[in-house]
Amino acid sequence: MELLARARELEAQGRSIVHMEVGEPDFTTPEPIIEAGRQALADGRTHYTPAMGLPVLRQAIARHYQQRYGVDIDPGRVVVTPGASGALQLLMSVLINPGDGVLLADPGYPCNRNFVHLVGGEPQSLEVGADTGYQLSAALIEQNWQDNTRAVMVASPSNPTGTMLSREELLDIYQVVQQHAGFLIVDEIYQGLIYGAEGHTALEIDDDLFVINSFSKYYGMTGWRLGWLVAPSDKIDLIDRLAQNIFLAAPTPAQHAALAAFSDQTIEILEQRREIFRQRRDYLKPALEDLGFRISVKPHGAFYLYADCSQHTNDSAAFAHDLLEQMGVAVTPGMDFGENAPERYLRFAYTTDMQQLQEGVRRIRQFVAG
Numbered sequence: 001m002e003l004l005a006r007a008r009e010l011e012a013q014g015r016s017i018v019h020m021e022v023g024e025p026d027f028t029t030p031e032p033i034i035e036a037g038r039q040a041l042a043d044g045r046t047h048y049t050p051a052m053g054l055p056v057l058r059q060a061i062a063r064h065y066q067q068r069y070g071v072d073i074d075p076g077r078v079v080v081t082p083g084a085s086g087a088l089q090l091l092m093s094v095l096i097n098p099g100d101g102v103l104l105a106d107p108g109y110p111c112n113r114n115f116v117h118l119v120g121g122e123p124q125s126l127e128v129g130a131d132t133g134y135q136l137s138a139a140l141i142e143q144n145w146q147d148n149t150r151a152v153m154v155a156s157p158s159n160p161t162g163t164m165l166s167r168e169e170l171l172d173i174y175q176v177v178q179q180h181a182g183f184l185i186v187d188e189i190y191q192g193l194i195y196g197a198e199g200h201t202a203l204e205i206d207d208d209l210f211v212i213n214s215f216s217k218y219y220g221m222t223g224w225r226l227g228w229l230v231a232p233s234d235k236i237d238l239i240d241r242l243a244q245n246i247f248l249a250a251p252t253p254a255q256h257a258a259l260a261a262f263s264d265q266t267i268e269i270l271e272q273r274r275e276i277f278r279q280r281r282d283y284l285k286p287a288l289e290d291l292g293f294r295i296s297v298k299p300h301g302a303f304y305l306y307a308d309c310s311q312h313t314n315d316s317a318a319f320a321h322d323l324l325e326q327m328g329v330a331v332t333p334g335m336d337f338g339e340n341a342p343e344r345y346l347r348f349a350y351t352t353d354m355q356q357l358q359e360g361v362r363r364i365r366q367f368v369a370g
């Protein structure tokens with residue numbers, strides 16, 4: 001965020017900046033969704049919805065799981081939230097008591113640790129590397145389960161690495177968590193943004209786990225603040241009561257707009273965008289490797305490459321700072337994602353167009369050439 005602010009500041013001073021730090025799609029929300037939002041406002045849909053969300057939207061989300069993944073979900077298990085962030089906050093509040101531990105991958109999405117802290121829990125970060133595809137594994141979870149551990153959180157595809165857990169890996173993780181009578185939380189916010197791999201959902205495994213998702217990334221709706229979670233039936237009442245207290249309900253116009261997110265017309269637009277992201281990944285990964293950055297596990301999803309930059313520096317934060325100041329290229333240093341050798345990593349986001357990516361690569365080439 002600091003880097004983004006500095007990049008914007010330099011831009012305001014007239015500098016040309018290539019943005020490879022931004023964690024949201026560069027595309028605006030698809031027109032059918034915007035139109036549905038406009039219509040909702042024109043119709044005066046400006047009041048609260050039920051805390052769990054509009055019933056028609058909960059049904060649409062359940063139908064989406066049936067159509068895309070062949071999984072039957074009771075719409076009563078779908079909770080509409082203000083972004084995945086709202087879902088994460090809600091879940092932590094429901095599942096974690098002060099002193100409870102939550103196992104997390106390092107590197108991982110930085111806010112997760114803070115959500116655990118927020119409810120007085122203890123983030124139990126585990127270092128992950130190329131050997132497990134930068135993901136937690138059943139073995140790692142088994143070895144590191146502690147007396148106070150209550151939950152495990154994974155993200156597939158992951159931020160910052162873009163790597164995925166296979167069905168089998170997820171099933172193994174689920175079984176270990178079950179053996180310990182813990183909770184498994186699977187963040188599927190980058191679901192849909194998958195290239196050359198088969199998509200799946202943890203909901204295929206069992207009802208007894210928690211899935212987080214959002215309209216932010218695949219659906220291109222970051223600013224509308226809308227996400228959802230699917231929870232086991234026996235937790236819904238508690239989640240409902242907490243949601244009523246914490247945020248009352250997700251934004252009403254956004255919920256009406258999202259009803260258009262699953263239409264054929266919208267999906268066609270989103271699939272075209274997915275193809276563009278795939279082309280960008282397929283350009284950027286070899287281009288960075290060519291410059292000496294190492295990406296040892298091919299990322300199949302999201303819009304990030306997490307690259308080992310140790311050939312060029314032993315201080316990725318200083319590298320990112322200098323790259324921005326000298327060449328006008330903004331990237332995110334590893335320290336944003338944890339304490340697992342952050343000085344060796346940079347996250348490159350391909351949330352900007354091909355021309356900009358090529359320009360970024362040209363500038364980085366010049367920078368590393370000294």
Ligand SMILES: Cc1ncc(COP(=O)(O)O)c(C=O)c1O
Nearest residue numbers: 083084085109159189214216227
């Ligand atoms: C892994 C992951 N989870 C959750 C979020 C929160 O997203 P939102 O609240 O916009 O749905 C993000 C945002 O970058 C993310 O990368």
